[in-house]
Amino acid sequence: MMLRPEALEGHLAKTIAPLYVIASDEHLLALEAADKIRRAARANGYSERDVLTVERTFKWGELLAANQALSLFGDKKLIELRIPTGKPGKDGSAALQAYAKDLSPDNLTLVTLPKLDWQSAKASWVTSLQQAAVYIDIPNIERAALPGWIGTRLAAQQQSADRQGLDFIADRVEGNLLAAHQEIQKLGLLHEPGRLTFEQIHDAVLNVARYDVFKLSEAMLAGDPARLVRMLEGLKGEGEALPLVLWAVAEEIRTLLKLKAGMEQGRPLGALLKEHRIWGPRERMMEPALRRLSLPVLEAALQDAAQVDRMVKGLRAKAYAGDAWDAMLQLALKVAR
Structure with missing residues:
Protein backbone atom coordinates (compact mmCIF):
# COMPACT_ATOMS: atom_id res chain seq x y z
CA MET A 1 0.00 0.00 0.00
CA MET A 2 1.38 3.38 -0.99
CA LEU A 3 0.96 6.05 1.67
CA ARG A 4 1.55 9.78 1.37
CA PRO A 5 4.03 11.10 3.98
CA GLU A 6 1.53 13.57 5.40
CA ALA A 7 -0.97 10.71 5.98
CA LEU A 8 1.43 8.62 8.09
CA GLU A 9 0.50 10.11 11.47
CA GLY A 10 -3.22 9.55 10.90
CA HIS A 11 -2.56 6.00 9.72
CA LEU A 12 -0.51 5.15 12.83
CA ALA A 13 -3.21 6.54 15.12
CA LYS A 14 -5.64 3.95 13.74
CA THR A 15 -3.53 0.86 13.08
CA ILE A 16 -0.01 -0.46 12.80
CA ALA A 17 1.20 -2.65 9.94
CA PRO A 18 3.80 -5.44 10.15
CA LEU A 19 6.00 -3.89 7.45
CA TYR A 20 6.88 -0.30 6.54
CA VAL A 21 9.20 0.99 3.83
CA ILE A 22 10.54 4.56 3.68
CA ALA A 23 12.27 5.64 0.46
CA SER A 24 13.76 9.14 0.34
CA ASP A 25 16.90 11.19 -0.21
CA GLU A 26 15.62 13.84 2.20
CA HIS A 27 17.32 12.55 5.36
CA LEU A 28 15.41 14.85 7.69
CA LEU A 29 11.98 13.82 6.38
CA ALA A 30 12.95 10.13 6.31
CA LEU A 31 14.18 10.38 9.91
CA GLU A 32 10.99 12.10 11.04
CA ALA A 33 8.83 9.44 9.37
CA ALA A 34 10.90 6.64 10.91
CA ASP A 35 10.63 8.28 14.35
CA LYS A 36 6.82 8.32 14.07
CA ILE A 37 6.84 4.60 13.29
CA ARG A 38 9.23 3.89 16.18
CA ARG A 39 7.02 5.81 18.63
CA ALA A 40 3.94 3.94 17.45
CA ALA A 41 5.82 0.64 17.75
CA ARG A 42 6.80 1.37 21.37
CA ALA A 43 3.24 2.38 22.19
CA ASN A 44 2.02 -0.95 20.80
CA GLY A 45 4.40 -3.08 22.84
CA TYR A 46 7.33 -3.51 20.43
CA SER A 47 9.88 -2.98 23.17
CA GLU A 48 12.90 -4.70 21.59
CA ARG A 49 14.75 -3.35 18.57
CA ASP A 50 17.22 -4.91 16.12
CA VAL A 51 19.04 -2.64 13.63
CA LEU A 52 20.61 -4.21 10.54
CA THR A 53 22.60 -2.23 7.97
CA VAL A 54 23.25 -3.71 4.54
CA GLU A 55 26.97 -3.25 3.90
CA ARG A 56 29.48 -5.15 1.79
CA THR A 57 29.94 -7.89 4.40
CA PHE A 58 26.24 -8.14 5.30
CA LYS A 59 24.79 -11.66 5.32
CA TRP A 60 21.12 -11.82 4.45
CA GLY A 61 20.71 -14.71 6.83
CA GLU A 62 20.94 -12.12 9.61
CA LEU A 63 17.57 -10.72 8.54
CA LEU A 64 15.98 -14.16 8.58
CA ALA A 65 17.53 -14.89 11.98
CA ALA A 66 16.27 -11.60 13.44
CA ASN A 67 12.77 -12.37 12.19
CA GLN A 68 12.73 -15.90 13.64
CA ALA A 69 14.52 -15.25 16.93
CA LEU A 70 12.23 -15.22 19.93
CA SER A 71 12.46 -12.39 22.43
CA LEU A 72 14.06 -13.30 25.74
CA PHE A 73 11.21 -11.58 27.58
CA GLY A 74 8.41 -12.54 25.21
CA ASP A 75 8.07 -8.95 23.94
CA LYS A 76 7.32 -7.93 20.39
CA LYS A 77 10.25 -6.66 18.35
CA LEU A 78 10.99 -3.83 15.91
CA ILE A 79 13.43 -4.85 13.16
CA GLU A 80 15.05 -2.01 11.21
CA LEU A 81 16.72 -2.88 7.93
CA ARG A 82 18.75 -0.05 6.39
CA ILE A 83 19.85 -0.32 2.75
CA PRO A 84 21.90 2.88 2.18
CA THR A 85 22.69 2.12 -1.48
CA GLY A 86 19.19 1.00 -2.42
CA LYS A 87 20.77 -1.99 -4.18
CA PRO A 88 20.46 -5.23 -2.19
CA GLY A 89 21.99 -7.38 -4.93
CA LYS A 90 20.77 -10.75 -6.18
CA ASP A 91 20.84 -12.48 -2.78
CA GLY A 92 19.18 -9.50 -1.12
CA SER A 93 16.48 -9.34 -3.75
CA ALA A 94 15.57 -12.98 -3.15
CA ALA A 95 15.72 -12.54 0.64
CA LEU A 96 13.47 -9.47 0.61
CA GLN A 97 10.89 -11.16 -1.59
CA ALA A 98 10.83 -14.20 0.68
CA TYR A 99 10.68 -11.99 3.78
CA ALA A 100 7.71 -10.02 2.46
CA LYS A 101 5.77 -13.28 1.98
CA ASP A 102 6.43 -14.59 5.51
CA LEU A 103 6.05 -11.71 7.98
CA SER A 104 6.13 -12.65 11.64
CA PRO A 105 3.08 -11.50 13.65
CA ASP A 106 5.42 -10.77 16.59
CA ASN A 107 7.63 -8.35 14.65
CA LEU A 108 7.31 -4.97 13.03
CA THR A 109 9.84 -4.37 10.24
CA LEU A 110 10.98 -0.96 9.00
CA VAL A 111 13.02 -0.86 5.79
CA THR A 112 14.72 2.43 4.85
CA LEU A 113 16.00 3.15 1.35
CA PRO A 114 17.29 6.11 -0.63
CA LYS A 115 15.18 7.50 -3.45
CA LEU A 116 15.19 4.78 -6.09
CA ASP A 117 15.92 5.54 -9.74
CA TRP A 118 13.36 4.50 -12.34
CA GLN A 119 15.15 1.26 -13.16
CA SER A 120 15.55 0.13 -9.54
CA ALA A 121 11.93 1.04 -8.80
CA LYS A 122 10.81 -1.64 -11.28
CA ALA A 123 12.80 -4.44 -9.61
CA SER A 124 10.89 -7.46 -8.36
CA TRP A 125 11.99 -6.94 -4.74
CA VAL A 126 10.59 -3.40 -4.78
CA THR A 127 7.29 -4.67 -6.19
CA SER A 128 7.13 -7.31 -3.43
CA LEU A 129 7.73 -4.68 -0.75
CA GLN A 130 5.14 -2.32 -2.23
CA GLN A 131 2.53 -5.10 -2.20
CA ALA A 132 3.26 -6.31 1.34
CA ALA A 133 4.20 -3.07 3.09
CA VAL A 134 2.98 0.38 3.85
CA TYR A 135 5.31 2.06 1.35
CA ILE A 136 6.14 5.73 1.94
CA ASP A 137 7.95 7.44 -0.94
CA ILE A 138 9.04 10.87 0.29
CA PRO A 139 9.83 13.27 -2.57
CA ASN A 140 12.69 15.77 -2.52
CA ILE A 141 11.84 19.33 -1.55
CA GLU A 142 12.79 21.22 -4.71
CA VAL A 205 19.42 32.86 10.16
CA LEU A 206 22.94 31.81 9.22
CA ASN A 207 24.26 31.08 5.75
CA VAL A 208 24.32 27.28 5.91
CA ALA A 209 23.60 26.48 2.27
CA ARG A 210 25.10 23.33 0.84
CA TYR A 211 25.62 23.76 -2.86
CA ASP A 212 25.38 20.90 -5.33
CA VAL A 213 27.14 21.15 -8.66
CA PHE A 214 24.36 19.17 -10.30
CA LYS A 215 21.79 21.76 -9.16
CA LEU A 216 23.52 24.42 -11.25
CA SER A 217 21.57 23.29 -14.30
CA GLU A 218 18.34 23.89 -12.37
CA ALA A 219 19.20 27.56 -11.84
CA MET A 220 20.45 27.83 -15.42
CA LEU A 221 17.32 26.27 -16.93
CA ALA A 222 15.06 28.38 -14.72
CA GLY A 223 16.75 31.55 -15.94
CA ASP A 224 17.62 32.62 -12.38
CA PRO A 225 20.91 34.58 -12.61
CA ALA A 226 20.94 35.61 -8.92
CA ARG A 227 20.70 32.02 -7.73
CA LEU A 228 23.26 30.93 -10.32
CA VAL A 229 25.78 33.52 -9.13
CA ARG A 230 25.19 32.53 -5.51
CA MET A 231 25.66 28.82 -6.27
CA LEU A 232 28.85 29.32 -8.28
CA GLU A 233 30.34 31.52 -5.57
CA GLY A 234 29.39 28.91 -2.98
CA LEU A 235 30.94 26.06 -4.99
CA LYS A 236 34.12 28.05 -5.46
CA GLY A 237 34.26 28.87 -1.74
CA GLU A 238 33.74 25.20 -0.85
CA GLY A 239 36.67 24.20 -3.04
CA GLU A 240 34.65 22.33 -5.67
CA ALA A 241 36.70 21.17 -8.67
CA LEU A 242 36.12 23.55 -11.58
CA PRO A 243 36.40 20.77 -14.23
CA LEU A 244 33.40 19.06 -12.62
CA VAL A 245 31.40 22.30 -12.64
CA LEU A 246 32.28 22.89 -16.28
CA TRP A 247 31.36 19.32 -17.20
CA ALA A 248 27.91 19.67 -15.57
CA VAL A 249 27.19 22.95 -17.36
CA ALA A 250 28.54 21.76 -20.71
CA GLU A 251 26.48 18.55 -20.53
CA GLU A 252 23.34 20.61 -19.97
CA ILE A 253 24.19 22.85 -22.91
CA ARG A 254 24.73 19.78 -25.14
CA THR A 255 21.36 18.40 -24.09
CA LEU A 256 19.62 21.70 -24.77
CA LEU A 257 21.32 21.89 -28.15
CA LYS A 258 20.14 18.39 -29.12
CA LEU A 259 16.59 19.16 -28.05
CA LYS A 260 16.54 22.52 -29.84
CA ALA A 261 17.95 21.01 -33.03
CA GLY A 262 15.30 18.29 -32.92
CA MET A 263 12.55 20.87 -32.47
CA GLU A 264 13.91 22.86 -35.41
CA GLN A 265 13.47 19.69 -37.47
CA GLY A 266 9.82 19.54 -36.46
CA ARG A 267 10.05 16.75 -33.88
CA PRO A 268 7.73 17.02 -30.84
CA LEU A 269 9.42 17.98 -27.59
CA GLY A 270 7.73 15.17 -25.66
CA ALA A 271 9.31 12.53 -27.88
CA LEU A 272 12.72 14.22 -27.66
CA LEU A 273 12.57 14.36 -23.86
CA LYS A 274 11.71 10.69 -23.70
CA GLU A 275 14.51 9.83 -26.11
CA HIS A 276 17.05 11.65 -23.95
CA ARG A 277 15.62 10.21 -20.71
CA ILE A 278 14.62 13.54 -19.23
CA TRP A 279 11.78 13.47 -16.71
CA GLY A 280 10.62 14.87 -13.39
CA PRO A 281 11.40 18.47 -12.36
CA ARG A 282 14.08 18.75 -15.06
CA GLU A 283 11.52 17.88 -17.75
CA ARG A 284 9.23 20.68 -16.59
CA MET A 285 12.09 23.20 -16.83
CA MET A 286 13.11 22.28 -20.36
CA GLU A 287 10.22 23.77 -22.33
CA PRO A 288 10.47 27.36 -20.98
CA ALA A 289 14.27 27.22 -21.28
CA LEU A 290 14.05 26.09 -24.91
CA ARG A 291 11.57 28.87 -25.68
CA ARG A 292 14.01 31.38 -24.21
CA LEU A 293 17.15 30.09 -25.95
CA SER A 294 17.82 30.12 -29.66
CA LEU A 295 19.88 27.58 -31.57
CA PRO A 296 22.67 30.10 -32.35
CA VAL A 297 22.95 31.04 -28.65
CA LEU A 298 23.30 27.39 -27.63
CA GLU A 299 25.85 26.71 -30.36
CA ALA A 300 27.88 29.74 -29.24
CA ALA A 301 27.62 28.63 -25.60
CA LEU A 302 29.02 25.19 -26.46
CA GLN A 303 31.94 26.82 -28.28
CA ASP A 304 32.52 29.04 -25.25
CA ALA A 305 32.54 25.96 -23.02
CA ALA A 306 35.45 24.66 -25.06
CA GLN A 307 37.27 27.93 -24.47
CA VAL A 308 36.66 27.72 -20.71
CA ASP A 309 38.03 24.19 -20.84
CA ARG A 310 41.22 25.60 -22.34
CA MET A 311 41.48 28.08 -19.48
CA VAL A 312 40.99 25.32 -16.91
CA LYS A 313 43.88 23.46 -18.55
CA GLY A 314 46.08 26.57 -18.41
CA LEU A 315 45.81 27.40 -22.13
CA ARG A 316 44.85 30.71 -23.71
CA ALA A 317 41.17 31.13 -24.51
CA LYS A 318 39.85 33.45 -27.23
CA ALA A 319 36.44 34.11 -25.68
CA TYR A 320 37.48 35.05 -22.17
CA ALA A 321 40.20 36.79 -20.26
CA GLY A 322 41.05 36.60 -16.61
CA ASP A 323 40.05 34.04 -14.01
CA ALA A 324 38.62 30.65 -15.10
CA TRP A 325 35.86 30.86 -12.47
CA ASP A 326 34.80 34.24 -13.88
CA ALA A 327 34.74 32.71 -17.33
CA MET A 328 32.64 29.86 -15.99
CA LEU A 329 30.18 32.37 -14.55
CA GLN A 330 29.93 34.28 -17.84
CA LEU A 331 29.26 31.05 -19.69
CA ALA A 332 26.49 29.95 -17.29
CA LEU A 333 24.90 33.41 -17.33
CA LYS A 334 24.80 33.36 -21.12
CA VAL A 335 22.46 30.37 -20.90
CA ALA A 336 20.51 31.61 -17.87
CA ARG A 337 19.73 34.92 -19.52
Missing part, protein backbone atom coordinates in the same frame (compact mmCIF):
# COMPACT_ATOMS: atom_id res chain seq x y z
CA ARG A 143 14.03 24.80 -4.55
CA ALA A 144 10.76 26.27 -5.83
CA ALA A 145 8.83 24.49 -3.06
CA LEU A 146 11.27 25.33 -0.26
CA PRO A 147 9.73 28.69 0.84
CA GLY A 148 6.32 27.02 1.14
CA TRP A 149 7.81 24.15 3.14
CA ILE A 150 9.51 26.63 5.48
CA GLY A 151 6.24 28.53 5.88
CA THR A 152 4.43 25.32 6.85
CA ARG A 153 7.11 24.50 9.43
CA LEU A 154 6.90 27.99 10.89
CA ALA A 155 3.11 27.70 11.12
CA ALA A 156 3.51 24.48 13.10
CA GLN A 157 5.26 26.53 15.82
CA GLN A 158 2.70 29.38 15.56
CA GLN A 159 4.96 31.69 13.58
CA SER A 160 4.78 33.18 10.09
CA ALA A 161 6.79 35.35 7.72
CA ASP A 162 6.21 37.23 4.50
CA ARG A 163 7.53 36.01 1.15
CA GLN A 164 10.72 38.07 1.44
CA GLY A 165 11.54 36.42 4.76
CA LEU A 166 10.75 32.91 3.47
CA ASP A 167 12.90 33.46 0.38
CA PHE A 168 15.74 34.75 2.55
CA ILE A 169 15.72 31.58 4.66
CA ALA A 170 15.47 29.40 1.53
CA ASP A 171 18.49 31.13 -0.02
CA ARG A 172 20.57 30.61 3.11
CA VAL A 173 19.76 26.91 3.59
CA GLU A 174 19.47 25.73 -0.02
CA GLY A 175 20.29 22.04 -0.37
CA ASN A 176 20.42 21.52 3.40
CA LEU A 177 16.99 20.62 4.76
CA LEU A 178 18.34 19.67 8.18
CA ALA A 179 19.88 23.14 8.48
CA ALA A 180 16.52 24.65 7.48
CA HIS A 181 14.85 22.68 10.25
CA GLN A 182 17.42 23.89 12.78
CA GLU A 183 17.07 27.53 11.70
CA ILE A 184 13.27 27.31 12.00
CA GLN A 185 13.61 25.84 15.49
CA LYS A 186 16.02 28.64 16.39
CA LEU A 187 13.44 31.24 15.34
CA GLY A 188 10.94 29.48 17.59
CA LEU A 189 13.31 29.79 20.53
CA LEU A 190 14.31 33.39 19.88
CA HIS A 191 10.91 34.91 19.15
CA GLU A 192 7.36 34.70 20.42
CA PRO A 193 4.57 33.16 18.30
CA GLY A 194 3.26 35.50 15.62
CA ARG A 195 4.52 37.34 12.55
CA LEU A 196 8.31 37.50 12.18
CA THR A 197 9.84 40.62 10.68
CA PHE A 198 12.48 40.42 7.98
CA GLU A 199 14.98 41.99 10.39
CA GLN A 200 14.37 39.25 12.96
CA ILE A 201 14.89 36.56 10.33
CA HIS A 202 17.95 38.26 8.86
CA ASP A 203 19.64 38.56 12.25
CA ALA A 204 18.90 34.96 13.28
